[in-house]
Amino acid sequence: MTRSSQTSSASNEFVLTDAEFKKLTNIVRELTGIVLGDHKREMVYGRLARRLRELGMQSFAQYCSLLDSKESEMETGFLVNAITTNLTKFYRESHHFDFLTDHLKTICNDPIRRSGDKSVLIWSAGCSSGEEPYSIASTILSSVPTMAQWQVKILATDLDTNMLATGQAGIYSKNSLQDIPSDYARVFQENTKVENDKIHVRERAKDLVHFKQLNLLHPWPMKKKYDVIFCRNVLIYFDGPTKEGLVKRYADMLAPGGMLFLGHSESLQNKIDKLTLIGRTAYRKEA
Ligand SMILES: C[S@@+](CC[C@H](N)C(=O)[O-])C[C@H]1O[C@@H](n2cnc3c(N)ncnc32)[C@H](O)[C@@H]1O
Structure with a gap:
């Protein structure tokens, strides 16, 4: 894993490797149909970093393990809610x-x-x-x-x-x-x-x-x-x-x-x- 294959916040709070990003985007695609290309990496990081903090986790590796575990079903609901883009407004495209x-x-x-x-x-x-x-x-x-x-x-x-x-x-x-x-x-x-x-x-x-x-x-x-x-x-x-x-x-x-x-x-x-x-x-x- 090279440094360039990682994403982290300015404070290096969490590391997101290529493999972890790929795993997360595959799960999201399978669950929702939503395709997340490489250009969405910062967005995925930002939205899930919040969830990692809520769970008191130290790394995306830990989060990926949770998604592999028996408790994954409950977590996938949070994952989906975090990843969906919900922008809308009254009378949009009137x-x-x-x-x-x-x-x-x-x-x-x-x-x-x-x-x-x-x-x-x-x-x-x-x-x-x-x-x-x-x-x-x-x-x-x-x-x-x-x-x-x-x-x-x-x-x-x-x-x-x-x-x-x-x-x-x-x-x-x-x-x-x-x-x-x-x-x-x-x-x-x-x-x-x-x-x-x-x-x-x-x-x-x-x-x-x-x-x-x-x-x-x-x-x-x-x-x-x-x-x-x-x-x-x-x-x-x-x-x-x-x-x-x-x-x-x-x-x-x-x-x-x-x-x-x-x-x-x-x-x-x-x-x-x-x-x-x-x-x-x-x-x-x-x-
Ligand atoms: C950008 S919003 C659009 C809202 C509204 N239709 C509008 O045009 O203002 C997209 C919505 O699609 C939902 N969505 C994404 N994938 C979905 C899926 N597989 N099944 C149902 N809803 C989904 C998201 O949760 C999100 O709320």
């Missing part, structure tokens, strides 16, 4: 919410849907701390009033249990509403309690959103078809085949005419059967 509004209005006006069970299913896959599913809920409540007569369910899933807990609590800093369009800001401010610079998502919006842990690489338990799927800024962390496989599964999961939204840098290179590009990283399933 053009998707305009497509959402139009699509839901079309559903409301569809005589076949109106005479059916009047249920609408939306999935925020990789929802992080909840800003995305709550933006969906807010869009519905503010822009599609006719949906009030419908059974709307927004399934919000993520791998990271800390993020799901934040989403479930529905409490955010007031600052997080700063950049959102004024009409939506009004919806949030009018309908949320404001205290100590925190906003509480109002119950009506919370009632629409159901948070669940789900690893996207695992089988999906949902049986029904979804009208809309948001999977934004998640696929970028995966390799090509994983990304393509997931998009095919989303296409199968969508109801005819349903919509899939991906993140701004995740446009599909290969044409996916049944999906047509209708706007910036917005896809429609054939009707």
Whole structure:
């Protein structure tokens, strides 16, 4: 092991060898699909050094041994929570919410849907701390009033249990509403309690959103078809085949005419059967 193959903080707190880095990134890839190249070495070091300190460990070698031991199952949860990148915000890539509004209005006006069970299913896959599913809920409540007569369910899933807990609590800093369009800001401010610079998502919006842990690489338990799927800024962390496989599964999961939204840098290179590009990283399933 040469000095150049090690990563450590300025104070040389822990040494991370090539072999340990490789082992950790292999475990993360197997568990989550997230690919961590060499350029992520400092990030991995930084995020896991905190965990080593919490555990009172002296080295990454010790941490790797823990991951090899019988107690590894519990630790892999912490590892995953530490490694996932959870950056998100309310109304991120706001053009998707305009497509959402139009699509839901079309559903409301569809005589076949109106005479059916009047249920609408939306999935925020990789929802992080909840800003995305709550933006969906807010869009519905503010822009599609006719949906009030419908059974709307927004399934919000993520791998990271800390993020799901934040989403479930529905409490955010007031600052997080700063950049959102004024009409939506009004919806949030009018309908949320404001205290100590925190906003509480109002119950009506919370009632629409159901948070669940789900690893996207695992089988999906949902049986029904979804009208809309948001999977934004998640696929970028995966390799090509994983990304393509997931998009095919989303296409199968969508109801005819349903919509899939991906993140701004995740446009599909290969044409996916049944999906047509209708706007910036917005896809429609054939009707
Ligand atoms: C950058 S956030 C995107 C949040 C939101 N969709 C947005 O665009 O603002 C990516 C999220 O994907 C989740 N994630 C990563 N790999 C996952 C997997 N295999 N299964 C489920 N969620 C995963 C992470 O925990 C993280 O919260």
